[in-house]
Amino acid sequence: MEYKISNRLRIAAIVLMVLGALGIAYGFIDSHSVNEGNITEYLANEAHHGGDHATDAHGDEQADTHGDTHADEAHVQDGHEVEAEGHELTHEEHVLHQLHNRPYAALYVAAFFFFMISLGVLAFYAIQYAAQAGWSPVLFRVMEGITSYVLPGGILVLVIAFVADSHIFIWMDENVVAHDTIIQNKEGWLNKTWFFIRALIFLAGWSVYRHFSRKFSVAQDNADINDNSYFKKNFRIAAAFLVFYIYTESMMSWDWIMSVDPHWFSTLFGWYVFASIFVSGITVIALISIYLKSKGLLTFVNDSHIHDLAKFMFGISIFWTYLWFSQFMLIWYANIPEEVTYFVTRIEDYNLPFFGMVALNFLFPLLLLMNSDYKRIPWFVVMAGIVILFGHYLDIFNMIMPATVGDRWFIGVPEIGSILFFGGLFMLIVFTSLGKYPLLAKGNPFIKESEHFHY
Amino acid sequence: MEASKVIHAIYTDDDVLMSAVKTVKAEKHHIEEIYTPFPVHGLDKAMGLAPTRLAITAFLYGCVGISVATLMMNFIMIEDWPQDIGGKPSFSYLENMPAFVPIMFELTVFFAAHLMVITFYLRSRMWPFKKAENPDPRTTDDHFLMEIAVHNNEESLTNLLKDTGAVEINIVDKDEDAH
Numbered sequence: 001m002e003y004k005i006s007n008r009l010r011i012a013a014i015v016l017m018v019l020g021a022l023g024i025a026y027g028f029i030d031s032h033s034v035n036e037g038n039i040t041e042y043l044a045n046e047a048h049h050g051g052d053h054a055t056d057a058h059g060d061e062q063a064d065t066h067g068d069t070h071a072d073e074a075h076v077q078d079g080h081e082v083e084a085e086g087h088e089l090t091h092e093e094h095v096l097h098q099l100h101n102r103p104y105a106a107l108y109v110a111a112f113f114f115f116m117i118s119l120g121v122l123a124f125y126a127i128q129y130a131a132q133a134g135w136s137p138v139l140f141r142v143m144e145g146i147t148s149y150v151l152p153g154g155i156l157v158l159v160i161a162f163v164a165d166s167h168i169f170i171w172m173d174e175n176v177v178a179h180d181t182i183i184q185n186k187e188g189w190l191n192k193t194w195f196f197i198r199a200l201i202f203l204a205g206w207s208v209y210r211h212f213s214r215k216f217s218v219a220q221d222n223a224d225i226n227d228n229s230y231f232k233k234n235f236r237i238a239a240a241f242l243v244f245y246i247y248t249e250s251m252m253s254w255d256w257i258m259s260v261d262p263h264w265f266s267t268l269f270g271w272y273v274f275a276s277i278f279v280s281g282i283t284v285i286a287l288i289s290i291y292l293k294s295k296g297l298l299t300f301v302n303d304s305h306i307h308d309l310a311k312f313m314f315g316i317s318i319f320w321t322y323l324w325f326s327q328f329m330l331i332w333y334a335n336i337p338e339e340v341t342y343f344v345t346r347i348e349d350y351n352l353p354f355f356g357m358v359a360l361n362f363l364f365p366l367l368l369l370m371n372s373d374y375k376r377i378p379w380f381v382v383m384a385g386i387v388i389l390f391g392h393y394l395d396i397f398n399m400i401m402p403a404t405v406g407d408r409w410f411i412g413v414p415e416i417g418s419i420l421f422f423g424g425l426f427m428l429i430v431f432t433s434l435g436k437y438p439l440l441a442k443g444n445p446f447i448k449e450s451e452h453f454h455y
Numbered sequence: 456m457e458a459s460k461v462i463h464a465i466y467t468d469d470d471v472l473m474s475a476v477k478t479v480k481a482e483k484h485h486i487e488e489i490y491t492p493f494p495v496h497g498l499d500k501a502m503g504l505a506p507t508r509l510a511i512t513a514f515l516y517g518c519v520g521i522s523v524a525t526l527m528m529n530f531i532m533i534e535d536w537p538q539d540i541g542g543k544p545s546f547s548y549l550e551n552m553p554a555f556v557p558i559m560f561e562l563t564v565f566f567a568a569h570l571m572v573i574t575f576y577l578r579s580r581m582w583p584f585k586k587a588e589n590p591d592p593r594t595t596d597d598h599f600l601m602e603i604a605v606h607n608n609e610e611s612l613t614n615l616l617k618d619t620g621a622v623e624i625n626i627v628d629k630d631e632d633a634h
Contacts, residue, residue, distance in 0.1 A: 329553040335542070370514070 003297050003439050005431040013431075016424030023417015027103035030413070034099050039092045098405045103414045104164035105404040110418035111160050112256065113280075113396050114426045115153035120281020121146040122210055123245055129213075129238035135308055137450040138300050140217060140441045141434070142289050146281070147210050148433035149426055154203040157256070162196065168404055171262045183262050190259055198255060202248040209241040220443035228445050249274055260403040264342045268327055275320035280392045282312045283385040288430070290378045297439055303376040304455040310375035310384070317365035317388060324358065346398060349407035353394050360391030393419070461487060461629050462612055463590060464621035466599040469495045475601065475619035476501045482615060487602040490594040513571040520566025524559040590627070
């Protein structure tokens with residue numbers, strides 16, 4: 001069961017990366033073609049295109065899109081519409097920021113999306129070890145292949161965060177912090193040095209677990225038939241990793257995602273992000289397993305394994321919806337102004353992506369994957385998987401974009417370019433790593449049970 | 456056509472029972488019924504029983520449940536008396552929907568679960584004071600019983616069942632009232 005990344009796949013991945021890089025470059029050049037010099041002209045042109053829109057949008061932007069970062073200021077402006085002319089400069093600056101933020105945010109969303117897939121697989125992998133699952137060991141090498149993206153993907157996310165700076169994280173802008181008491185009060189946690197130290201600790205912990213787990217898993221293959229010591233080591237580090245993971249994942253979600261809206265907070269946010277991470281990870285395991293099986297490389301994976309993965313996709317999609325709704329409904333119900341602005345901007349400016357994502361991530365998996373027979377049909381699982389992955393991309397998009405570009409969002413060249421670039425990179429790294437060791441972890445003590453698994 | 460005479464073959468091991476079922480099926484005899492003290496994995500497949508449709512009924516009952524919840528809440532909260540309760544928007548169902556979702560969810564589960572259980576009782580003919588249809592009390596403890604109708608082939612059938620490892624074979628007149 002040897003696998004080597006085919007030349008066709010490698011070339012496809014490189015083509016995707018080149019196209020993506022062009023798209024990203026275009027995004028930066030295009031957004032910076034608007035600058036302090038011609039922003040007035042730009043807005044005037046925009047006004048010509050739709051008279052109604054310009055006047056409407058003006059009020060909205062002042063009140064909402066700036067919302068989280070300058071909520072207080074925005075409220076004042078909202079109440080003084082008559083004085084709008086006096087704030088014209090602020091409005092132009094504001095639009096300029098949003099335009100300039102867009103390529104950074106597009107890059108960040110795509111980078112995080114592909115990183116979170118491998119992070120979700122890492123958690124799933126550790127759970128399979130800690131639970132001593134008897135069905136999944138035949139999929140371990142696939143999972144190990146996907147988790148090889150954790151370290152490079154994580155580093156890229158951090159590099160983008162570092163370079164983008166206040167383009168994504170408004171609290172990294174000293175001028176803003178100086179006028180913002182709420183952020184000042186959070187400075188003990190939200191400051192650039194400490195943010196990156198924490199991020200490096202998280203990433204180091206996850207990568208170290210990944211490194212040793214892979215090492216022990218391969219060592220177990222070559223160990224004596226009665227020697228399970230590497231498996232036991234893997235079991236122990238998996239249990240320890242899961243404890244570490246649930247803390248760091250939670251903090252990571254506050255740092256890397258929730259802090260783009262530094263005026264807003266939600267207690268179940270960490271779980272919510274985790275559900276997104278987890279379901280995307282499981283979906284990618286299913287997709288790659290089906291791909292490799294279709295190539296005749298995973299003869300020991302039968303339709304019961306696919307069925308189990310599809311059950312996980314179904315169950316965790318519903319878990320994600322449960323958390324999404326819990327967060328939304330609690331805030332909607334109590335309607336406390338400082339919390340609810342988060343959803344007001346999303347419902348007003350992101351109506352289709354915000355509710356469309358719920359349909360993609362809940363209704364589709366619910367109806368497609370409810371039937372037991374459908375969960376065994378590869379093309380059905382692939383179809384549902386693509387819908388789920390697109391839905392969770394939108395989920396991350398909805399988390400980051402409203403805080404960075406406000407109502408000036410679009411899924412255009414910068415966004416699609418970023419997806420292509422990181423998608424290509426993900427494919428290249430994952431499939432190269434899949435080719436390094438045999439696809440069957442034959443030393444695992446549960447491997448016989450797993451090969452004969454049938455539901 | 457109900458046979459008046461049936462043969463009861465008794466087994467003491469579920470593996471022996473499974474292979475006996477396969478042999479009897481291969482000989483094209485119709486198995487009337489099998490009594491076991493616990494679920495034997497794969498027995499339904501070996502007997503060639505059709506898969507259950509209980510899950511489909513549960514899905515349909517769930518659809519009924521969510522409809523009942525929606526219609527009820529829409530009538531009470533939106534149409535009949537749309538009061539302002541704590542500033543919640545009661546102008547349309549959609550506007551106030553998040554507040555109704557917990558009820559919609561619970562009623563979906565309630566209808567799906569309870570109606571499915573009742574369907575199960577009706578289909579398997581189970582109710583209080585129902586007379587037990589147990590041909591041999593040992594089948595609730597540690598014996599397995601296979602019942603096959605006899606059509607003037609007592610001897611060949613007996614020999615076949617003997618070969619499959621039956622520990623006891625009885626030919627009984629079927630009591631029609633027991634059904």
